[in-house]
Amino acid sequence: MARLCVVVAVLLMLSAFSLVTAQFQARQLFVRAEALHNTVLSLDMDWRRLQLERAELSRKVRTDEIARRDLEMVNSTPARTLYLQVPGLIPLPQTGAAP
Numbered sequence: 001m002a003r004l005c006v007v008v009a010v011l012l013m014l015s016a017f018s019l020v021t022a023q024f025q026a027r028q029l030f031v032r033a034e035a036l037h038n039t040v041l042s043l044d045m046d047w048r049r050l051q052l053e054r055a056e057l058s059r060k061v062r063t064d065e066i067a068r069r070d071l072e073m074v075n076s077t078p079a080r081t082l083y084l085q086v087p088g089l090i091p092l093p094q095t096g097a098a099p
Helices: 002-057 060-070
Strands: none
Touching: none
């Protein structure tokens, strides 16, 4: 009977040790999962900010504004258009500047 009590006591201690280890691992996994969740939220916020920034940078008005300001570009007009005449083709009407 004493042997049975010792075996049961050892099994009980192993079971308790296993339970403590399992709880510790569960806590570690929970902390890691929370950290990853916070990372996901941060990356999602960065993604949305970048999408908004890309939309702002690709606006036609902004592109036109930069072209006019930095590159000194202007709209073409019929008066500024130069038409080239190629021999053998139908001539184009003369509405622009003369070549």
